[in-house]
Amino acid sequence: MNSITDWLEMVRKLLNVPLIKLKGMEITLWAVLYFIVLFFLLFYLTGKLKKWLVDRLLAKFYVEVGVREAIGTIIRYFVIVVGFVIILQTAGIDLTALNVLAGAVGLGLGFGLQNIVSNFVCGIIILFERPIKVGDRIEVGNVEGAVRRINARSTTVVTNDNISIIVPNSKFVTENVVNWSHDNHNVRFKIPVPVPYGCDVRLVERLLLEAAAENEDILEKPAPGVRFLQYTGSGLGFELRAWTTTMVHRKGMLVSALNFAIYDKFNEHGIKVSNISLRDVRIREGNLEVKMRGGGENG
CATH class of the missing domain: 3.30.70.100 (Alpha-Beta Plaits)
Known part of the structure; x- marks a missing residue:
């Protein structure tokens, strides 16, 4: 029994080893593991929540599938942001102590992750303005197909050959988009x-x-x-x-x-479908002779 207690005490001490110190706040190994596990759990559960909202709850009210997807995605993003803050607080991480770190991360995002941030913002615009929605038949650039998923960074378009093409969301905001079924499917x-x-x-x-x-x-x-x-x-x-x-x-x-x-x-009814004329090409005594035939035949 004492060996088990000693082992648990050793694990506790190991997990409480401070990794980072910021303005009197210590971030321990336990806090990091706690944050990672709960953050992945948050992503998993919000994915299930979105699926339940789209396929179960909103489907009962006969809401169009594109609207359901937009509502489900927005709610998921909101829950992720709130859950992220709660996880940080419960992990013992003081957000005010991370101002400097957040500034550095923000600077890095501004220079190194411009395209990702741009696509994320464009994804939010798509979800609110809804120029395209799940189920629409669209053409953007050289891509033509049906919209299957609208994610934070990109949109999945499936062609008639059942090939999934991942299109960055910025394409749908900065380029001309042909939407065959924007208002109706006629x-x-x-x-x-x-x-x-x-x-x-x-x-x-x-x-x-x-x-x-x-x-x-x-x-x-x-x-x-x-x-x-x-x-x-x-x-x-x-x-x-x-x-x-x-x-x-x-x-x-x-x-x-x-x-x-x-x-x-x-x-x-004896009607031919043709868009080319048949030509006889004959060469006689060095002269080129071209005769038309078939252009006026009706079959």
Whole structure:
């Protein structure tokens, strides 16, 4: 029993060894370990708190997922700041004695951590102004995808290839951002359809509208539309314009489905889809002869 008591007394003395002395205040090994353990515990518990707020509590009130994420993140930051101060006080660390140290740290942040601090401030701006939110389809720079997480320093964007791209928050404040679903999820896609001269343009219009109407992902209101945009050297330029809410994150899939449908309908009615003219190139007696063919065929 005495050996255990002696061992505990030795551990107590070891943990109470002062590591730093500031204005009469001693920071012991015990205070450092206490601070580290509780600080990591604080981060873990606030993460659980945010998840409970977002997935359980706020979900009961049918709050939009982007709003829930913003509220949960702001509350987590607030609890971390308050908890950090409480942990320092309970660890026996006098904050007033750390003024000099805090000034040095602040100076270091100003010179060495400018980008991190900038991204953190931009993250707070994003959470309050909400130019983007979780679930939005966005384009910033060369990145296009769905917003999955908005963190203190960066935002996670997932592409259609299921690749996560970590974008610094400052990008969303200092650069132009295309948000496909900022106010609502109604998005209009434009599908160019070139056809050769000589086609029945009214038939082309009807077939394009039929292809759109038969696709379950295309909205009836606003209704799809067809625009006859231009005459080119190789044919006539049409454009199918159709609205969707379900395929905002799958643009390629929707355009592909419509192109398949348009191609099949045109084949049924003998209409070719072509945007290049076929050329015969013949050389006779040193002269170059170019003949156009196929530009005016209707199939």
